[in-house]
Amino acid sequence: MTSPREVAVVAFAQTDHVRATDGLSEVEMLLPVLRDVLGQTGMAAGEIDFTCSGSSDYLAGRAFSFTMALDGVGAWPPISESHVEMDGAWALYEAWVKILTGEAETALVYSFGKSSAGDLPEVLTRQLDPYYVAPLWPDSVSLAALQARALIDAGDTDERALAGIAARSRESARDNSHAQLRGSEPVDTLLRGDHLAQPLHTHDVAPVTDGAAAVVLAAGDTARRLSDNPAWIRGMDHRIEAHSLGVRDLTDSPSTRLAAERAGLFDEAAGPPDTAELHAPFTSQEVVLRKALRLGDGDHTAVNPSGGALAANPVMAAGLIRIGEAAARISAGASRRAVAHATSGPCLQQNLVAVLEATPAGAATGTAAGTAAAADGSEGDPE
Amino acid sequence: MNGTVSKEPVAVVGIGQTRHVAARRDVSIAGLVREAAVRALEDAGLTWADIDAVVIGKAPDFFEGVMMPELYLADALGAVGKPMLRVHTAGSVGGSTALVASNLVSARVHRTVLTLAFEKQSESNAMWGLSLPVPFQQPLLAGAGGFFAPHVRAYMHRTAAPDHIGSLVAFKDRRNALKNPYAHLHEEDITLEKVRASPMLWDPIRYSETCPSSDGACAMVLTDREGAGRAPHPPAWVHGGAMRSEPTLFAGKDAVSPRAGSDCAADVYRQAGITDPRREIDAVEMYVPFSWYEPMWLENLGFAEEGEGWKLTESGATELDGDLPVNPSGGVLSTNPIGASGMLRFAEAALQVRGQAGDHQVEGARKALGHAYGGGSQFFSMWLVGAEPPAS
Numbered sequence: 041m042t043s044p045r046e047v048a049v050v051a052f053a054q055t056d057h058v059r060a061t062d063g064l065s066e067v068e069m070l071l072p073v074l075r076d077v078l079g080q081t082g083m084a085a086g087e088i089d090f091t092c093s094g095s096s097d098y099l100a101g102r103a104f105s106f107t108m109a110l111d112g113v114g115a116w117p118p119i120s121e122s123h124v125e126m127d128g129a130w131a132l133y134e135a136w137v138k139i140l141t142g143e144a145e146t147a148l149v150y151s152f153g154k155s156s157a158g159d160l161p162e163v164l165t166r167q168l169d170p171y172y173v174a175p176l177w178p179d180s181v182s183l184a185a186l187q188a189r190a191l192i193d194a195g196d197t198d199e200r201a202l203a204g205i206a207a208r209s210r211e212s213a214r215d216n217s218h219a220q221l222r223g224s225e226p227v228d229t230l231l232r233g234d235h236l237a238q239p240l241h242t243h244d245v246a247p248v249t250d251g252a253a254a255v256v257l258a259a260g261d262t263a264r265r266l267s268d269n270p271a272w273i274r275g276m277d278h279r280i281e282a283h284s285l286g287v288r289d290l291t292d293s294p295s296t297r298l299a300a301e302r303a304g305l306f307d308e309a310a311g312p313p314d315t316a317e318l319h320a321p322f323t324s325q326e327v328v329l330r331k332a333l334r335l336g337d338g339d340h341t342a343v344n345p346s347g348g349a350l351a352a353n354p355v356m357a358a359g360l361i362r363i364g365e366a367a368a369r370i371s372a373g374a375s376r377r378a379v380a381h382a383t384s385g386p387c388l389q390q391n392l393v394a395v396l397e398a399t400p401a402g403a404a405t406g407t408a409a410g411t412a413a414a415a416d417g418s419e420g421d422p423e
Numbered sequence: 424m425n426g427t428v429s430k431e432p433v434a435v436v437g438i439g440q441t442r443h444v445a446a447r448r449d450v451s452i453a454g455l456v457r458e459a460a461v462r463a464l465e466d467a468g469l470t471w472a473d474i475d476a477v478v479i480g481k482a483p484d485f486f487e488g489v490m491m492p493e494l495y496l497a498d499a500l501g502a503v504g505k506p507m508l509r510v511h512t513a514g515s516v517g518g519s520t521a522l523v524a525s526n527l528v529s530a531r532v533h534r535t536v537l538t539l540a541f542e543k544q545s546e547s548n549a550m551w552g553l554s555l556p557v558p559f560q561q562p563l564l565a566g567a568g569g570f571f572a573p574h575v576r577a578y579m580h581r582t583a584a585p586d587h588i589g590s591l592v593a594f595k596d597r598r599n600a601l602k603n604p605y606a607h608l609h610e611e612d613i614t615l616e617k618v619r620a621s622p623m624l625w626d627p628i629r630y631s632e633t634c635p636s637s638d639g640a641c642a643m644v645l646t647d648r649e650g651a652g653r654a655p656h657p658p659a660w661v662h663g664g665a666m667r668s669e670p671t672l673f674a675g676k677d678a679v680s681p682r683a684g685s686d687c688a689a690d691v692y693r694q695a696g697i698t699d700p701r702r703e704i705d706a707v708e709m710y711v712p713f714s715w716y717e718p719m720w721l722e723n724l725g726f727a728e729e730g731e732g733w734k735l736t737e738s739g740a741t742e743l744d745g746d747l748p749v750n751p752s753g754g755v756l757s758t759n760p761i762g763a764s765g766m767l768r769f770a771e772a773a774l775q776v777r778g779q780a781g782d783h784q785v786e787g788a789r790k791a792l793g794h795a796y797g798g799g800s801q802f803f804s805m806w807l808v809g810a811e812p813p814a815s
Contacts (some may be wrong), residue, residue: 118683142428
């Protein structure tokens with residue numbers, strides 16, 4: 041839905057993502073990120089009204105893995121806190137709703153994943169229907185390859201175009217000091233490599249990553265006080281599709297389209313976004329998402345200027361990082377209107393879309409204009 | 424509108440649960456959750472099409488061996504094309520899940536939300552699912568009982584409570600369960616002597632003072648004021664809800680009466696305008712997985728002064744016909760599908776104020792507290808529901 045109350049991302053922090061953090065526990069990986077994000081706002085953990093995190097026990101290989109992370113927050117005196125067994129983007133959604141109720145003015149959102157603790161494609165098979173599919177152990181790369189094949193068969197893409205997405209993403213990541221893979225061989229070189237699971241090559245697949253991320257949300261004037269340039273959440277929505285791959289059109293993502301529509305992405309008055317941070321762990325999924333989000337192939341939208349999940353994919357945090365990257369671009373003045381996307385489940389089963397905007401020109405310093413816009417329910421003019 | 428956001432009142436208009444048993448081998452996980460969801464929809468007089476979003480909760484995924492099972496359950500819960508959220512806050516999750524759903528209505532993001540929690544413990548072995556592999560935990564700390572028994576002993580030491588209090592709680596809750604057709608344990612021949620003679624598991628916790636392992640699910644339909652107006656049965660209204668967390672272990676932690684618990688209760692009472700919980704609250708559904716936690720939580724939640732909780736239990740006040748009935752449903756001691764246990768507390772509190780608790784109805788209940796906790800006595804979620812809409 042579009043936001044009835046002004047809520048903004050006012051700070052974002054992430055780890056320098058790596059293949060394996062063998063020497064670090066989850067808490068040790070998370071702690072510097074939490075200190076960084078709170079430091080940006082000048083707030084202590086105890087001043088935050090609501091805290092919400094996202095992580096998965098199956099990545100950690102032990103029950104209640106998120107409870108240890110609380111040590112990194114410093115939850116004493118006790119805090120108002122919740123946790124989703126989902127990507128941190130959904131933790132951010134829960135925190136956003138909490139602020140919309142009026143029960144909180146600020147929220148800390150964080151997520152983390154140490155994929156190095158296991159064999160990620162094998163671990164992800166445990167997400168599948170436990171009676172009919174999981175016993176076959178179909179790994180996540182093979183399932184994504186089925187989706188890529190469907191796209192190629194439908195004439196939506198080809199292996200060269202997919203390699204182009206890989207090269208573009210990792211070249212973009214040259215400017216992202218947090219990325220795990222920075223820079224790419226040219227497309228012709230990439231295409232000479234072997235297939236990982238046809239039609240996907242190694243370059244089509246996100247790296248296996250350990251990492252964490254955190255975001256601070258704030259409402260209205262609090263956001264203006266905490267940040268010179270808050271990234272306002274104009275709308276956010278998420279939708280899920282059927283689980284069975286056999287009943288879905290893998291070349292399309294109706295859940296992404298519906299979420300985008302509800303989040304106000306297609307509002308004609310606002311125009312297309314100048315930035316899109318898409319959570320596509322496979323090159324082929326960017327093709328699906330571009331179509332669903334109506335981004336086209338033109339130049340009006342910079343897609344994954346951070347490099348996206350193809351440059352660093354800390355599972356459970358990679359979606360939250362898309363929102364953080366989009367917000368950071370707005371706060372840096374490089375974007376006026378951005379769309380951020382997160383996904384979960386096999387072949388884009390579940391998708392979240394957030395629309396973020398800079399403070400409208402002319403209202404940058406005056407809180408009155410922002411309050412009026414919220415009160416009459418108007419979206420504000422991004423230009 | 425900063426700081427002056429008006430919240431939408433939230434009503435519980437549908438409640439459904441499964442008959443809880445040790446092993447539901449006749450249904451899949453999807454079949455189990457759907458059973459509870461369909462009953463909640465029927466109670467609300469609604470269909471799947473009336474539901475805007477689904478919020479699901481359960482305890483660790485290792486209990487069934489399915490990672491993020493909500494993905495697979497989207498179809499069974501009619502969530503396709505809708506938002507679906509999955510909450511996990513350890514043992515408090517059933518309560519937290521209901522609160523997340525309640526916030527969606529309260530913030531006017533959605534009008535009608537289905538919330539559901541479940542556990543199908545027979546798919547695995549919960550005790551070992553909870554026992555972390557070495558080196559994260561010493562090998563003898565098997566299961567939750569091993570973790571909580573020392574805290575119970577600390578409570579007895581601190582308050583000089585006599586040894587028999589725990590057996591009184593177990594005897595009461597198991598008798599209450601005989602009046603609840605959905606309860607897992609129906610021990611028709613239970614006697615106080617049998618409870619006291621049962622084997623010692625984790626001293627001072629005896630076998631009969633311990634929660635069972637159950638398969639089960641609980642679902643609720645939450646809606647806004649307009650939705651409540653259309654409901655076929657009287658709704659329960661949410662007067663307050665809160666969550667609090669603190670770390671598992673730290674120097675100075677009070678494991679007997681954690682501050683996160685008392686802070687959470689204080690927040691709920693403030694929202695609901697409760698100043699004297701003992702007098703103003705008519706029924707309590709609290710999370711008592713081991714009998715001694717009743718007197719411990721009575722103190723933590725402000726129903727008794729520090730050190731006096733066991734006297735309240737001993738006096739009979741917490742019996743079904745006492746002046747502060749605790750766990751009229753039979754509680755966690757009689758039914759424990761872990762991820763759903765918290766939501767069952769919330770739902771049973773709502774059933775009481777709706778006057779729909781059947782044989783375990785507390786006569787004239789107008790305000791009831793639902794309570795859940797989890798982890799190392801560190802995660803708390805509570806709500807207070809009333810028969811009347813909230814004042815504001």
